Amino acid sequence: MNIDLVKKEFPIFDEKIHNNDLVYLDSANSSQKPKVVIDRINEFYTKQFSNVGRSVHYLAVAATNLYENTRTSVQRFINAKDKNEIVFTKGATEALNLVANTLGQNYLQEGDEILITELEHHSNYVPWHFLRKSKNIKINFAEINEEGEITLEEIEKKITSKTKIISVTHLSNVTGAILPIKEITELAHSKGIIVVVDGCQGAPHLKLDMQDLDCDFYAISCHKMYGPTGLGVLYGKKKWLEELPPYQGGGGMINEVKKDRISYGDLPNKYEAGTMATAQVIAFDQSIKFLESIGIDNVVKHEAELIEYGQELLKKNNSVKLIGNPKNKGGVLSFTIEGIHPHDVATILDEDGVAIRAGHHCCQILHDKLNIPASSRASVGIYNTKDDLDKLDDAINNCKKIFNLK
Amino acid sequence: MNIDLVKKEFPIFDEKIHNNDLVYLDSANSSQKPKVVIDRINEFYTKQFSNVGRSVHYLAVAATNLYENTRTSVQRFINAKDKNEIVFTKGATEALNLVANTLGQNYLQEGDEILITELEHHSNYVPWHFLRKSKNIKINFAEINEEGEITLEEIEKKITSKTKIISVTHLSNVTGAILPIKEITELAHSKGIIVVVDGCQGAPHLKLDMQDLDCDFYAISCHKMYGPTGLGVLYGKKKWLEELPPYQGGGGMINEVKKDRISYGDLPNKYEAGTMATAQVIAFDQSIKFLESIGIDNVVKHEAELIEYGQELLKKNNSVKLIGNPKNKGGVLSFTIEGIHPHDVATILDEDGVAIRAGHHCCQILHDKLNIPASSRASVGIYNTKDDLDKLDDAINNCKKIFNLK
Amino acid sequence: MNLKELYQEIILEHGQNPRNLGKTDGFNKDAKGHNPLCGDNVHVFLKLNGQKIVEGISFEGSGCAISMASASIMTDLIKGKNEDEAKEIIEDFLGMIKKNPELRSENLGDDEKTKLMCLSGVKQYPMRVKCATLSWHTLVSAFENKKELVKTEN
Amino acid sequence: MNLKELYQEIILEHGQNPRNLGKTDGFNKDAKGHNPLCGDNVHVFLKLNGQKIVEGISFEGSGCAISMASASIMTDLIKGKNEDEAKEIIEDFLGMIKKNPELRSENLGDDEKTKLMCLSGVKQYPMRVKCATLSWHTLVSAFENKKELVKTEN
Ligand SMILES: Cc1ncc(COP(=O)(O)O)c(C=O)c1O
């Protein structure tokens, strides 16, 4: 599929917002859904619905096969070695909680250290904070440089003999900085440190190869990848998923249940307790195939052009101050406007149909560091065009006019 | 809506299974979805999609309102006192894990006892088993009587001075026994014991009134209630939800995040970390409204007639042995056929379009107790008719013929 | 056009040059408010004399134009009123923001009412209502000298 | 009609009256298998002599007609074969269930092949394949005298 024609595949763009075309620049929050994905959900519920894995009747068998097909597609998409390294969760947040919780149960000792960064989303900080409370471990923060990046050198500097886990974002949802995961993993593994990657923003914007990155865990949010809400993926190296204890308990994850003992099932069942998000998993197969039909290389190229273009545009707009200037950048343009609070910016832009996000974007640590209470963020997806960014710029100018700025 | 016409509202019944009409008797596993629910998902993704709560743009505001509307509908449906007593989870299994985990963190001490029953689904046993391991608490089992019921007397007998929690199913997914929750709660509260109810089978089949039942927690699976997959509800009394610690950490559940400390948000945000199952929550509003348009009293009456009818039918069928004979029964007909293994039964019935479930139904403890490795289960929903049960009976006879039984 | 109603000159002016910013001298009551969604913070200080008259009122905080203007206008109008009058004005304001088209208080002069009415444009912007009301809720808390943080969510 | 193929007389007969049930006298190798989905259990016992010939083979367990018949037929056919022959037969059987339409082993007589082919109807029933293969996977394990439980899931 030609990426310039992609917008037409998303029915939402037929809608009007305050009588304007929708300029959707909030994909880092959640992406819109292509027709094929919406239709797949519809078709599944309409013609094929059944729970998976538990019954032997026709519909159940078919649903189980469809469900497992998605696992295979995800494996292919992220180039994981083994299908059973793919665990479905309710979101990236749950995936990160699963990792922190199970490593906390079996692996971490009092006094151990976890290294995260100032760029982390709350979802990659709060789960570790729980361990700070319950296990008395310590959390260290790698600091951003002037450009809003985390360098390999900074990571290296913050590693101590007690560092057991490094948990970092692949792509910052505020500065857009892409972290050198492969190099971080190499360094970490040479010191016996586990690497967990928050791939929420990496997965929709970058070409993924788990065997090349070699990280131990990678968390994905499907709703940011043109997939349904209520679904995430945890990639985990087989040896870890086999070694670690289960996270949630319930139907489907057991082997044998007695009054005095319970043994757990094999991968991936061990981590998929209870009825899963069947319809969402089955529809997510279409999201992956949709991305594959465009070609990830084309996605990366298209979005790089957009970000480049948008950056130039906003740099020329006085009063606008971009947050961060990383060499390796993707997906997002965050900024402040001197004299206008981000919430006012978002409200005014919305009136022109331009949807952006204002706030701390679940990154309070970063905003504290930058000494701003909030920022505005325009983020792109495969359906955005340079025209969308022109409209963003126009809307910002309108905003300045209302506030009597020039 | 007239309940006799309800089947037409479910598009799946237009499909053929092995050239036969679908006789869906696996609703205890997961229910089919009415058109209004499927359409709502479709419409939301097609015309209104946005993440909730985080952005101030038009779509986000609308989605947030829709999301909160469902919370209000659930509150009304189960007659909870406060909207903030409704927490959305990914399923009942997660809801039960949430309760066990947070009570384990803050409330239970080594040596404390939890009382469950032999009827419990693995989802209401394994989460407590985790605490047996991590906190050294003890799990006791109230035993079933001859009829497959749990009586109030049996519960009373099993309570000790160390019992801190009673966690029981509202309606057994195998024997169909309805437990006297209100009486159990009264008894438990008089001794300062917390009552947790696994309402997976209660919610679709019974009239719910949290203020009347007075239990402390109640877990619901939306996919068994004519709603989307990947969604559950935890009802929890406000005082508990306020007092207990959070379960998962991440975006949306925080108040203030600093490098050395974190404070958590108020209810219900505290328990809704990360991006929630937005589309599913919004569509679930239609499930509730659909049930309300039929009228819960009509649902209860209709299903009672079906179960009564099916029970008589199967009792007359020699070789068939019903499991349990509770006075108060709903939703399910489980049975064995002398000389035919349940998996063979399910395969043969499926050929006639009759979808039932065979296995231990995530109740190994109960099957051990009954000394059978597995059973067959036909379970009903609002769309079933007496004709469906006749077809079940016919298919069982066909099955007996194949196995040369008479 | 709604935006013009929301961002009226007077709002922009109060937003950019908020009155009564800082700690009022000799304050004897105070309370803090926080809007976790936007990160807005406000701290309201009150000086009530023996006759329960607001001798001094001020605030500290950061936030959007709406929240700054609202706090600024609020402090302007409440100064000099007694506690009962103040509470009536608060109730009237919160009512206006949520549903009532008009202010009913008899404790406000016509030009005071006009000033307050400028904030009514926020009604069209449900996500922004909290920006306008945070300081007012915090003022209620300040009268009671409550030490709990006021939060606007839900 | 597929059902008739699945539940052929010979399957029903073996299912109802399984051969070689129990512990074979003087067994020197054994292994256990479990299918968590259906709860099927099987325990296979082997007596291999010095020439690696299967002098005795038996099983204990419970399960559906397919799994009982499969174990029964398996023990019948393997008895008297040597280890290499047995392994070829196992491979042949598992191949047939998954994809190959025919048995290729030269270690089976025609009537033995016919018996085994009766189980091929299960191919049409993906959820039931595990019922047919559990005992065979467990036999492989028994030859190796593995103490780990064989599980059929995934
Ligand atoms: C009684 C009972 N409890 C718990 C569950 C688990 O619910 P879910 O799988 O939707 O989390 C089920 C359904 O499988 C059930 O029937």
Ligand SMILES: Cc1ncc(COP(=O)(O)O)c(C=O)c1O
């Ligand atoms: C970098 C990053 N990490 C984690 C998350 C949390 O993902 P989710 O809310 O889908 O669980 C997000 C998105 O909100 C994100 O952008």
